[in-house]
Amino acid sequence: MESSQYDIAIIGGGILGLSTAMQLADRAPRWRVAVLEKEEDLATHQTGHNSGVMHSGIYYRPGSQKAQFCVAGRNNLVRFCEENEIEYQQCGKVIVAIEESELGRLQDLYERGTANGVPGLEIVGPERLKEIEPYTTGLRALWAPHTGIVDFTRVATAYAGKFQQAGGDIFTGAPVRKITRPGGSGGSLALETPKGILQAKHLINCAGLYADRIASMSGENVQVRIIPFRGEYYTLRPESHHLVSGLIYPVPDPQFPFLGVHFTRNIKGHVEAGPNAVLALRREGYRKRDFDLGESLGSLTYPGFWKMALKYWKIGLGEVYRSYNKRVFLRDLQRLLPEIKDSDLAGGGSGVRAQAVAKDGSLLDDFSILQGRDAIHVLNAPSPGATSSLAIGEHIAGLALENFGAPD
Ligand SMILES: Cc1cc2nc3c(=O)[nH]c(=O)nc-3n(C[C@H](O)[C@H](O)[C@H](O)COP(=O)(O)OP(=O)(O)OC[C@H]3O[C@@H](n4cnc5c(N)ncnc54)[C@H](O)[C@@H]3O)c2cc1C
Numbered sequence: 001m002e003s004s005q006y007d008i009a010i011i012g013g014g015i016l017g018l019s020t021a022m023q024l025a026d027r028a029p030r031w032r033v034a035v036l037e038k039e040e041d042l043a044t045h046q047t048g049h050n051s052g053v054m055h056s057g058i059y060y061r062p063g064s065q066k067a068q069f070c071v072a073g074r075n076n077l078v079r080f081c082e083e084n085e086i087e088y089q090q091c092g093k094v095i096v097a098i099e100e101s102e103l104g105r106l107q108d109l110y111e112r113g114t115a116n117g118v119p120g121l122e123i124v125g126p127e128r129l130k131e132i133e134p135y136t137t138g139l140r141a142l143w144a145p146h147t148g149i150v151d152f153t154r155v156a157t158a159y160a161g162k163f164q165q166a167g168g169d170i171f172t173g174a175p176v177r178k179i180t181r182p183g184g185s186g187g188s189l190a191l192e193t194p195k196g197i198l199q200a201k202h203l204i205n206c207a208g209l210y211a212d213r214i215a216s217m218s219g220e221n222v223q224v225r226i227i228p229f230r231g232e233y234y235t236l237r238p239e240s241h242h243l244v245s246g247l248i249y250p251v252p253d254p255q256f257p258f259l260g261v262h263f264t265r266n267i268k269g270h271v272e273a274g275p276n277a278v279l280a281l282r283r284e285g286y287r288k289r290d291f292d293l294g295e296s297l298g299s300l301t302y303p304g305f306w307k308m309a310l311k312y313w314k315i316g317l318g319e320v321y322r323s324y325n326k327r328v329f330l331r332d333l334q335r336l337l338p339e340i341k342d343s344d345l346a347g348g349g350s351g352v353r354a355q356a357v358a359k360d361g362s363l364l365d366d367f368s369i370l371q372g373r374d375a376i377h378v379l380n381a382p383s384p385g386a387t388s389s390l391a392i393g394e395h396i397a398g399l400a401l402e403n404f405g406a407p408d
Contacts, residue, residue: 053383204376231351237344241271277353367388
């Protein structure tokens with residue numbers, strides 16, 4: 001770290017930290033901005049382990065930040081991909097009602113998506129569904145032609161490139177281990193990393209799975225805890241790829257829209273089936289056997305964890321059961337794609353979601369971006385965070401411009 005005095009330090013080189021950095025460099029070129037990333041490469045956690053879906057904005061409560069940022073973010077992202085020659089496909093998505101009892105919720109989703117400004121939504125019958133997804137059967141489906149797929153790691157890397165071209169600094173292999181204020185309150189922050197100490201007047205915390213820790217380290221009284229949930233996927237063997245043309249989803253439980261296994265064709269042409277959602281015993285625990293005593297105790301000693309467990313134990317156990325039982329996973333997949341067989345499925349990857357849980361055990365549903373005295377903390381940015389990355393970065397850059405004062 002040659003020159004270590006900055007106006008703003010952004011912790012986290014995922015898609016949100018990098019989008020914010022790029023937009024700050026554009027809107028406030030006089031500010032000296034640095035990004036600190038603990039890994040040697042950028043975008044290796046949630047950004048590099050997600051489903052790659054550019055959501056169109058159907059599920060989210062009208063007026064919520066998710067609804068606003070997803071719809072605006074998706075449109076901006078499509079433009080960004082076109083301007084920067086990043087491959088994306090607008091393959092469309094079907095949300096399939098299999099039982100009569102799901103038809104009401106399908107109609108609600110149509111109305112919600114329309115209220116959010118999602119274009120082109122249509123409820124289709126079985127014949128049209130067969131034209132879109134020939135191997136899927138259902139009573140009716142919601143067709144969302146604007147949903148697409150992209151490689152979010154490529155997008156994040158492009159944000160990083162633009163930030164650096166504008167003169168911004170990115171330090172990788174630089175985990176922030178301690179944050180102090182050597183000059184007392186009102187003075188600069190000192191961010192300690194193994195590569196040296198970086199001084200910054202302001203902090204933007206985009207640390208994903210560790211955002212609550214960074215917020216506490218900076219002296220914020222954080223009211224939530226990040227609980228990590230691993231999502232595990234199978235992949236379809238190449239000879240079975242023809243079973244899925246685009247994106248096939250079930251009608252979600254409105255309380256848990258992120259649950260419910262689905263099929264996702266990604267931009268590299270692979271088809272993923274999943275994910276489930278099981279408690280991870282390490283924040284970056286991508287394998288079942290990954291365990292960290294301190295981090296597990298951190299979850300288990302949080303009162304909100306037990307309140308959450310009490311509320312949702314049945315659903316949680318179901319997810320764990322499915323995690324260890326391929327037959328159950330397959331049965332759920334067959335609801336959407338009756339022809340799929342055990343032999344079509346090969347082992348797949350996983351991702352870990354950073355889910356903020358409040359002290360009363362409730363799962364934060366919307367994005368949560370907290371404005372502190374000299375810091376901004378992104379405390380909850382689940383899906384569709386990647387789709388929304390340009391809108392979230394724009395929002396954070398706006399907050400910084402409003403609250404951090406002019407550079408010297
Ligand atoms: C399984 C899964 C599927 C998803 N699918 C989709 C999807 O299809 N579409 C969509 O829009 N969204 C999806 N999401 C959500 C999306 O991936 C996230 O909203 C988004 O990636 C969040 O970006 P981020 O930059 O906040 O977090 P991250 O990408 O996790 O970045 C945080 C960074 O902070 C770094 N960091 C942490 N602690 C420190 C420290 N002390 N010092 C320095 N650096 C630190 C980490 O190493 C990491 O690189 C999915 C998420 C998951 C987990």
